[in-house]
Amino acid sequence: MSEATMAELYERNLAALERRAPGLVPVLRSIAAPKSRLCGSLEHGELNLDLGHARLYEPDARQFADSQLANYRLRPTRMYINLPKCPRQPELIPHFVLRAVFDHFAELSVPAFPTDPHEHAGFMIVYGIGLGLHLPELVENYDFRHLILVEQFAEFIHHSLHLVDWAAWLDRLEARGGTVRFLIGTDPGQMAQRIYWDLRHGQFGLIDGAYVYRHYSSYLLDKAEELFREKLPVLGVGAGFFEDEEKMLRNTFANLAECDFSLLEPKRRLEKPVPALIVGSGPSIDGAIEELRRLRESAVLFSCGTALGVLLRNGIKPDFHCEVENDPQVWEHLSDYRRWTDFDGITLIASTTVDPRIPGLFPERILYFRDTVSSTGFFGKNFKAVYGAAPTVTNLGLRAALIFGFRDIYLFGVDLGTRRPDLHHSKDSFYLTDETWKATHTKQIEPMCHELPGNF
Structure with missing residues (x-):
């Protein structure tokens, strides 16, 4: 890919990001001299990211991404939420709804609830953007609405915008009603907290079966994922109940x-x-x-x-x-x-x-x-x-x-x-x-x- 083509792709991708993450664009444009640098090329199968002391991928970015995606297709990592308990004597509206759902499936003689969640999910959490070669396939092959991208180094995104058609996969995600959220920082605790609140946002009802994808390992990404996992037991706490939501609607109006x-x-x-x-x-x-x-x-x-x-x-x-x-x-x-x-x-x-x-x-x-x-x-x-x-x-x-x-x-x-x-x-x-x-x-x-x- 020529420098002119890469520059054109970069500008097109920035324009696409301007609509979805306007706060990120000035950060990317301010990167004049990144500490890391691209080496090799996609065409010759040796593309990599030189970090100064080491290279990010082994053996190269394309083979690394292809192998990782192939393994993920065999066994995608997903979040599982236990079925709610159904009270025998319903009192609140959620209890009556649960009772009706359980009774409905009992009448259909469904032998057991499925062990795996449906392929459609509310979220995909991606730890690590790197050069982003994995992102187009994730959006293409997995049916989720909200994409959360966790990354420590904004300059990795800067490099990726010169190589990957972000505009295309962003448009594809948007066409099916999806959104993207960038979590960029250096504090794993804050990262974990931001993931937590993102999951509790508009698609909270669809957290069961959320996809989790780890692209590369680093202290920050490892720690952020560890701290987020510690929050999983309380992810659904305080979700509210029907009668309270009804009252809040009336009061707010x-x-x-x-x-x-x-x-x-x-x-x-x-x-x-x-x-x-x-x-x-x-x-x-x-x-x-x-x-x-x-x-x-x-x-x-x-x-x-x-x-x-x-x-x-x-x-x-x-x-x-x-x-x-x-x-x-x-x-x-x-x-x-x-x-x-x-x-x-x-x-x-x-x-x-x-x-x-x-x-x-x-x-x-x-x-x-x-x-x-x-x-x-x-x-x-x-x-x-x-x-x-x-x-x-x-x-x-x-x-x-x-x-x-x-x-x-x-x-x-x-x-x-x-x-x-x-x-x-x-x-x-x-x-x-x-x-x-x-x-x-x-x-x-x-x-x-x-x-x-x-x-x-």
Whole structure:
């Protein structure tokens, strides 16, 4: 292939990437002098990537890719999800659906469920792009929707764009409704986390049977895959249930239609020069109130959930208050606070799924679209969902502070445990000040039987 042909192919491929991964294109164009270099050629069967200390492929890129693809065709690596348990006495909508599905197949006299998932899958995860000779065949021969490409070195993609017709396989993937996601970095922990969240995105219902392809081995790719595998047991945790999704749809519609608000989206912002204090209602907050009072005027304060009552009872008003739960009880508690104080100067940060009576209690409101819920799929398609804002409301406080650009962040009362089981929350939280809740909720708290080293 002549240099002119390679340059033409490179520009055509960049144009195709501009539509699918616009943030990647400037990175690739900035690579003027890559540390690695192409050697040999496809035509003569000796193409390779010279890394300086060694070559990436043995014996060459084409033979390596062909052999690897042939082995993968014989036994593709896939992810398997266990069948859900079907309760004998259904209570929730998912239980009734499962019961109906199981009964349907029982009537058909299906002897057993198939051991292998269907060839159609929601995902293919590819660890390693290298020169990318394997990518066209993977897209052509395997039926998946969402392609996740994990790579440490952007310059490998730079080389590949001169050799492989990326535009052709990207068009083929797009024609069947597929998408591509590039995960490029040097931190295996972040890589594993990004894979996790990608799988929990729009095609989450199709993770069973996801394809996994390892192109080459490196410390980063090996470690990223290892860390991701550690997350597999919790991949399906918190997927929600029908009744809750129905409530969140109603709440989101009402909040979007009826209240004025700003929208919180993860995007680049200027770094803030002051610290942020994230306040939960764990029991340790009782011993830190005076420190909070001392720091109040030199920091930005985020109260989280029931911590608002704790702060207000001690004469401290936060700058922001965070709520994520969609239960009406949240509105009841906030309304109770309003009977003896006001929320002047406090800006609400809340999911669009909260009870629609809550935003009106605050003078200023910032809403966000939660990740992986149906209401975001319906109403937030053109906006960025906020990930990492659950499962506790203090996760939201931390995530909001990071989105705003705070880099010095301190946690108060974010205990996630206690030294004394009877002091599960601050003494000033409604759990211990409201007589009704003291009589009912405390009886429902699961016993704290796991003893671990503490840091407070």
